[in-house]
Amino acid sequence: xxxxxxxxxxxxxxxxxxxxxxAQSVEAIEAHDKAIGAFVCRAENPRxxxxxxLRGIAVGIKDIIDTSDxxxxxxxxxxxxxxxxxxAPAVMLLKQAGATVAGKTTTTAFAANDPTATLNPRNTEHxxxxxSSGSAxxxxxxxxPLALGTQTGGSVIRPASFCGVAAIKPSFRLLxxxxxxCFSWTLDTVGLFAAGVEDLAQxxxxxxxxxxxxxxxxxxxxxxxxxxQDFAGAPELAGAEALRIAVLAAERAGATVRELALPDIVxxxxxxxxxxxxxxxxxxxxxxxxxxxADMPPLLRGRLxxxxxxxxxxxxxxxxxxxxxxxxxxxxxxxxxxLLTFSAPGAAPKGLASTGDPRFNRLWTLxxxxxxxxxxxxxxxxxxxxxxxxxxxxxxAGALAAARFVEEAVRRM
Numbered sequence: 001x002x003x004x005x006x007x008x009x010x011x012x013x014x015x016x017x018x019x020x021x022x023a024q025s026v027e028a029i030e031a032h033d034k035a036i037g038a039f040v041c042r043a044e045n046p047r048x049x050x051x052x053x054l055r056g057i058a059v060g061i062k063d064i065i066d067t068s069d070x071x072x073x074x075x076x077x078x079x080x081x082x083x084x085x086x087x088a089p090a091v092m093l094l095k096q097a098g099a100t101v102a103g104k105t106t107t108t109a110f111a112a113n114d115p116t117a118t119l120n121p122r123n124t125e126h127x128x129x130x131x132s133s134g135s136a137x138x139x140x141x142x143x144x145p146l147a148l149g150t151q152t153g154g155s156v157i158r159p160a161s162f163c164g165v166a167a168i169k170p171s172f173r174l175l176x177x178x179x180x181x182c183f184s185w186t187l188d189t190v191g192l193f194a195a196g197v198e199d200l201a202q203x204x205x206x207x208x209x210x211x212x213x214x215x216x217x218x219x220x221x222x223x224x225x226x227x228x229q230d231f232a233g234a235p236e237l238a239g240a241e242a243l244r245i246a247v248l249a250a251e252r253a254g255a256t257v258r259e260l261a262l263p264d265i266v267x268x269x270x271x272x273x274x275x276x277x278x279x280x281x282x283x284x285x286x287x288x289x290x291x292x293x294a295d296m297p298p299l300l301r302g303r304l305x306x307x308x309x310x311x312x313x314x315x316x317x318x319x320x321x322x323x324x325x326x327x328x329x330x331x332x333x334x335x336x337x338x339l340l341t342f343s344a345p346g347a348a349p350k351g352l353a354s355t356g357d358p359r360f361n362r363l364w365t366l367x368x369x370x371x372x373x374x375x376x377x378x379x380x381x382x383x384x385x386x387x388x389x390x391x392x393x394x395x396x397a398g399a400l401a402a403a404r405f406v407e408e409a410v411r412r413m
Contacts, residue, residue: 052098
């Protein structure tokens with residue numbers, strides 16, 4: 001993989017030119033993408049900029065995010081050749097920071113259920129996850145040092161876990177979702193993929209102009225609460241082992257770690273996530289569903305067919321539960337710096353019939369809190385399995401700092 005932070009240091013020192021840094025990614029894409037299929041289209045002559053903290057950094061953009069100079073097809077033939085007039089604000093934040101868009105990465109259709117043909121670079125017989133399939137795979141294969149994805153259920157953290165890369169789903173609305181194809185306006189969140197936690201911090205800081213997101217001195221003894229989300233079912237052996245190793249590593253590194261039971265209202269929020277998500281999806285995708293029903297991808301079409309009867313009263317009740325759960329969760333961070341839980345049930349499933357199960361992700365998306373996938377454990381078949389570090393809403397700097405602590409602790413194991 002290509003480290004964004006390492007590229008920045010080499011460019012700053014004069015060891016590497018911005019042209020050479022971009023050329024490195026272009027060559028890697030040409031060498032590897034035919035086998036992986038992470039990109040749906042590429043910039044013909046990527047323009048490198050000579051100013052900004054992300055100068056020389058090539059980025060991949062998930063293909064539900066608008067770009068003015070490349071099509072935005074949303075993984076669907078309905079939008080084949082669609083060319084937005086403007087870049088989404090998140091893309092402009094990257095460009096204003098000096099980044100160069102290398103191309104659009106594959107997405108499941110409308111960032112939902114139907115898998116792409118993208119392969120997992122760690123083991124091509126397995127899915128890279130979804131819906132941000134191409135962004136996770138592009139970073140894992142060493143094609144780009146940074147990529148944008150989105151998460152409504154588990155579409156950033158889960159593919160990052162499956163592909164063995166770091167990723168952050170920031171606090172809700174830290175990054176703008178204007179110009180991103182909407183699935184659920186209460187849940188959709190723009191996130192980042194990179195090689196490691198420091199790379200995420202550098203990328204997110206540059207995009208937002210928030211210096212506090214850059215990693216400072218390491219946390220010496222964080223207070224970590226371990227959450228197993230029993231209401232979501234049992235993990236697979238690989239998922240359980242990844243969490244066990246991370247807990248042991250954190251304790252050895254000096255963290256105070258103890259198991260934490262979530263309040264009943266938080267478990268109830270996990271249960272109502274699909275109600276809220278699908279009610280909004282029917283409205284966000286109303287034109288496509290009503291006028292191009294036959295052209296909708298089969299898994300998403302079936303999902304919408306099954307959920308067509310959700311009542312406004314059910315939606316209102318779900319929102320009420322979510323609000324109460326957020327308040328309950330907020331108070332729990334008085335005693336903990338971060339929570340540690342599963343990023344996915346286990347390793348990436350074999351084949352491309354499924355992108356995996358988001359059951360360990362969807363609660364945290366609904367809560368709006370920052371989540372970071374920390375790679376580390378490698379299961380049978382060379383398949384990575386990450387763990388998820390979570391912090392209080394708005395404390396993205398704390399989430400990144402705690403994630404780096406766990407990352408370094410696991411490396412020392």
